[in-house]
Amino acid sequence: MAQDRSHGVAWAGSASPDDETAAVPHAQDEGFLDLLYGAAVEPGLWPRAMETFADLLGGSGAWLSRLSVADGSGEGVLARIDPHMATLYAEHYAGINPFSNAPDPGAFMAAWTPTILTDEAWMPKADLARREYYNDFMRPQDIHSFMIVRLAAHGFDVSSLTINRPRGREPFGHAELAQAQRLHGHLRRAFRMTERLASSGLADDDLENAGAGAAVFVLDGDGRLQRMTPAAEALLADRDDLSVAGGRLATPGDPSGRLEGLIAAAAARAPAARRDASLVRAGAEGRPPRSIDVARARSERLAVFRQRPAVIVTCAESVADDDPRLTSRERDALTWVAEGKSDWEIGVILGLSETTVRFHVDNARRKLGAVNRVHAVAKLLAAGSPRR
Template identity: 40%
Template sequence: MDQSDYNQFLDVVYDSAVDPGSWPRLLRRLAELTGAETALLIQQDEQVGKGQAIRVNIDPDAAEPYYGHFATRNVLHNTKDPVETLRKWTPGILTDEDKLPKSDLYRTEFYNDFMRRFGLHSVMMVRLAVLGMDTITLNLTRPITRDQFGAPEIKLAGRALPHLIRAFSLSQKFAASRGLKDDMTESMDRSPHGLFLLGETGRLRHANRVGEALLAEAGGLCLIAGGLSATRSDQARRLESLIAAAADVDPDRRRGGSMALPTATRRQPLSVTVTPIGAERRSIFDPGPSVLVSVSDPDAGVSLSEDELRDLFGFTRAEARIAQAIFDGDSPRQAAERLGISFHTARHQLQAVFEKSGTGRQGDLIKLMVRATGGRGD
């Protein structure tokens, strides 16, 4: 890797320092540079084995058996005396062969029932930090069809190690100063719309008063395993697909959308809009709310009109239209297509909307518009 490529990699590292939501991109890039198949940033309690992780390219089903059973049987991680281990713990680079010979690993329950099941054969562990009884480790893995991690990959990881440690430390500090603001939830609770804040896994984090009432009704919205869904299977698949698209960890793939949700008690279907609102985090491992689902009842006649947007924020008619499109879940490119304008024009109009509304990004604009709708209809 030449110096230019390395400098670009460091840009990704320090982007993650100021934006905890960028860690999946960093993991993906580090996996590419080291020839790894998967990458995981793991926080694990050394005494009880519980923890959490950010995962790239690994089966999401691996988390439940690992933390439910195998975390305490991980021969590459666990020690007989966690307190003494943490006292001597230092950052660094280790491979599975530094921990025990491969022939010994092959005879363990952890390898045969967990690693092989999920295609994990070779592991390089980048040790970053200790937080109380928790260790923070960045694990890179390869399948059995690939060679072990060798000297070039270990050298690259060692070169990146001080930057990764610094980025993790800064990221913790930045994330601690962010998170869901009280005024956001208060504004949600004043809104005449049903509003639901979801984490990036789709689990419900907050529902306003109207949203809770909608969940209590039969034949419409419901919660399944803590996630927002619909009672009819076809509607559930559509809604869950929209939520998954809005919560995608890749910013380039994150997009909003909308659907109609018929119910047995209403003349017209509910209007459901799903919008990505960013990833404001209290910690790297706490994704924070990343999806806003707005549910409107057309029969109630509540909306944020073009004229109201112009009166509230001084938007031009064109700017009000693109603000509405963003609020409805469109990306700038989708809004341009819907409005019949060029993408360049849409971006120019959206920048004017940000300047006039005092916001700097789409998530902030949506929050502001939620507050604007929240002042009516009580």
């Protein structure tokens, strides 16, 4: 349904990504759709798909973004936009972006729908033209008007495709909005495919690299459980010192919330703030203590944006420092560290991500009771061939 407003146009009622009755694309759209669905499984094609979509609508540049409506922060993929503008946005303009800073984020998201709208449907041009965001950020890029194609929402994060038009050209009108509406369902479907494949790739990589028989939990950036190995399922059924409550890992009987704190630190939004750590839970009824390792994990496979932080939690019975039982992955990774290889080089040799290599090396260091990598290598060499 088209809805006229005094200062612009918004379109609602876009076809759902699951709606097989979406509008049939025109013949000129076929090449774009081939490229779009190629981008769904090969994210490196998204800039080309964005440029093609902009051309179809008579736009200039394009921005595929994931922004928080709480503070305007986020990330994005640019097409025909100076990459330096992304840096300026992150450093200052995110906080004053009038299109991504909602006074009441909760209420905004409660009313959010996957519509298509122009900047003037959001805010009269005269009001926008008085703002710093327009004069110091948009105008230097020769952006006078734009169309926002909403794609997805998760929490306070909204993903949209924005198509720009320069000064001297008419704002987007009904013809362009109708064309975008016709393709909206396809855009949302392709974007959702990319998101799901990225999430699946992350979980699969982490579980495959954990090693057979390991009790491993894969959590998302909010600490919610996504996947677990069969050994982890057995652990939850057999012991009462670790459980899942409200979709999150918990340690019953520990009011300090240490595990939750370690998971939050490993999944911190700022990469520099993320930390790996471990704790030991005393065993009940004569059982041995349990060591819980919490580490960062982020697979870049199939991710259109930087992959949201995720966490892998590994649980094992704690062993004495004089009898370290390294897994084959831990032993191999630390052996290559002894050969002077970097984490990136070890990842190439072993077919692992750099993050996973760091995870295995750090696990080996902790099991060996070493204070750093050099100490861990020395202990490994002194022990000869570590037992598994």
